[in-house]
Amino acid sequence: MNTLELPLHTLHVAAGAHMAAFADRLMPIHYPLGILGEHRHTRAAAALFDVSHMGQIRVQARSGELRDAAVALERLVPVDLLSLRPGRQRYALLTTSSGGVIDDLMIANLGQCFYLVVNAARIAEDLAHLERHVSDVCRIERLTDRVLLALQGPKAVDVLGELLPQASDMRFMDADSVELDGVPGVVTRSGYTGEDGFEISLPADHAAPWVARMLANPLVQWAGLGARDSLRLESGLCLYGHELTSEITPVEAALEWAIQPSRRSGGARPGGYPGDEVILSQLSRGAARRRVGLRPAGRPVREGASLFDAASGGEPVGHVTSGTFAPSAQCPIAMGYVPIALATVDTLLYADVRGQRIPVHVSPLPFVPPRYYR
Amino acid sequence: MDIRYTAEHEWVAIDGNQATIGITDHAQRALGDLVFVQLPTVGAVLARGALAAVVESVKAASDILAPLSGAIVDVNPATVAEPALLNSDPMGAGWLFKIAMSQPEQIGELLDADSYGRIAS
Numbered sequence: 001m002n003t004l005e006l007p008l009h010t011l012h013v014a015a016g017a018h019m020a021a022f023a024d025r026l027m028p029i030h031y032p033l034g035i036l037g038e039h040r041h042t043r044a045a046a047a048l049f050d051v052s053h054m055g056q057i058r059v060q061a062r063s064g065e066l067r068d069a070a071v072a073l074e075r076l077v078p079v080d081l082l083s084l085r086p087g088r089q090r091y092a093l094l095t096t097s098s099g100g101v102i103d104d105l106m107i108a109n110l111g112q113c114f115y116l117v118v119n120a121a122r123i124a125e126d127l128a129h130l131e132r133h134v135s136d137v138c139r140i141e142r143l144t145d146r147v148l149l150a151l152q153g154p155k156a157v158d159v160l161g162e163l164l165p166q167a168s169d170m171r172f173m174d175a176d177s178v179e180l181d182g183v184p185g186v187v188t189r190s191g192y193t194g195e196d197g198f199e200i201s202l203p204a205d206h207a208a209p210w211v212a213r214m215l216a217n218p219l220v221q222w223a224g225l226g227a228r229d230s231l232r233l234e235s236g237l238c239l240y241g242h243e244l245t246s247e248i249t250p251v252e253a254a255l256e257w258a259i260q261p262s263r264r265s266g267g268a269r270p271g272g273y274p275g276d277e278v279i280l281s282q283l284s285r286g287a288a289r290r291r292v293g294l295r296p297a298g299r300p301v302r303e304g305a306s307l308f309d310a311a312s313g314g315e316p317v318g319h320v321t322s323g324t325f326a327p328s329a330q331c332p333i334a335m336g337y338v339p340i341a342l343a344t345v346d347t348l349l350y351a352d353v354r355g356q357r358i359p360v361h362v363s364p365l366p367f368v369p370p371r372y373y374r
Numbered sequence: 375m376d377i378r379y380t381a382e383h384e385w386v387a388i389d390g391n392q393a394t395i396g397i398t399d400h401a402q403r404a405l406g407d408l409v410f411v412q413l414p415t416v417g418a419v420l421a422r423g424a425l426a427a428v429v430e431s432v433k434a435a436s437d438i439l440a441p442l443s444g445a446i447v448d449v450n451p452a453t454v455a456e457p458a459l460l461n462s463d464p465m466g467a468g469w470l471f472k473i474a475m476s477q478p479e480q481i482g483e484l485l486d487a488d489s490y491g492r493i494a495s
Binding site for chain 1: 434
């Protein structure tokens with residue numbers, strides 16, 4: 001596969017970014033400030049991430065009635081889209097027929113259409129899935145030649161509010177179509193860092209002036225994918241391919257909160273999405289395993305490490321899906337899957353790190369308190 | 375003092391029978407911010423190529439192998455308390471451990487600055 005450059009590639013290079021391939025894009029991994037510094041800056045002020053590798057998809061009803069698109073999309077996600085008001089977005093999951101996850105995504109109601117943001121590595125699968133199951137009712141259009149910027153951190157609202165006053169009036173998970181220098185854009189008050197912040201989608205050839213205006217504010221620093229990963233892990237957020245796969249259900253992933261009561265047993269529209277039998281059964285009876293937070297003692301434990309319930313011997317009881325040193329919590333942190341009997345907070349487990357068993361305690365998630373503007 | 379290098383991006387400062395080992399500036403740049411250091415035990419006897427220390431950045435873990443055979447005679451605990459020393463002063467305050475060489479002839483198999491410079495460029 002060819003590696004493509006981001007529309008703002010030259011800006012990143014000029015800022016001293018270390019670039020590396022991610023999905024099919026050459027992405028900024030970190031800037032001269034470094035992952036630790038960018039992470040801490042995000043928690044302290046405001047960081048600007050270029051996440052244009054993410055897939056942006058517009059879904060419109062052929063009938064012109066957005067409700068028809070909501071009904072159609074509800075066939076694919078265990079999420080209530082009929083109650084999603086214009087100007088709001090929800091976290092959603094495309095599920096497999098066995099209850100696994102094809103992708104996790106954001107779905108925003110922009111009034112005339114639904115606007116989806118999906119994972120870069122899953123764009124082709126998601127588009128094929130949408131085409132196969134809802135193209136009878138919906139027009140599905142991948143938005144290309146667009147830049148997606150994430151401005152994240154406690155000062156993000158001060159920065160964007162100066163440039164786009166209506167941003168200050170938004171609350172967490174609001175999503176609005178906006179005019180940016182006279183061209184159509186989308187702003188949502190959301191992100192992937194656990195902080196307050198915004199995601200801004202706009203045509204690629206209009207992005208550079210907005211980047212320049214945001215960076216002109218001394219509160220703002222570039223941050224790369226490295227800090228994005230440590231921020232989301234510290235905030236207990238799932239990363240597709242790690243905490244979420246086609247073999248893991250939303251209930252196992254501790255994402256019950258994403259499934260509204262209307263789509264559960266006894267609700268107005270229970271089931272009706274791929275894998276609904278498995279998911280509804282797990283919602284009422286529980287799943288055999290569960291995603292948990294882990295606090296390794298002393299040293300970081302990385303993705304793929306096996307988990308044991310004894311300091312020596314025995315068979316693995318689970319595995320680590322992401323692990324790093326938490327720059328804000330100032331200790332090693334990880335997430336992984338363990339049997340439900342071992343998923344209780346403070347349970348002592350052991351992670352195998354090249355033959356050495358490192359004690360890890362099951363920990364509540366997230367590792368740092370979220371600071372969304374609700 | 376004679377400073378040699380390994381292809382694994384370690385520096386080795388030879389002083390008589392003793393060698394001081396750390397990671398190169400190239401290594402610390404590639405690893406990024408160091409957050410964890412595990413040092414060998416003083417007195418441990420290691421063969422060349424044996425696992426001597428572990429350094430971890432936010433991104434990844436990296437093994438530090440003994441570049442020479444011998445006994446560990448000293449370690450730098452400051453790096454455990456403050457792994458960032460490996461970033462700020464990799465060839466100085468960020469040194470990791472000292473080996474009393476049992477086979478000094480192994481020095482000849484280490485890289486000189488020019489050879490290492492070609493690898494690390």
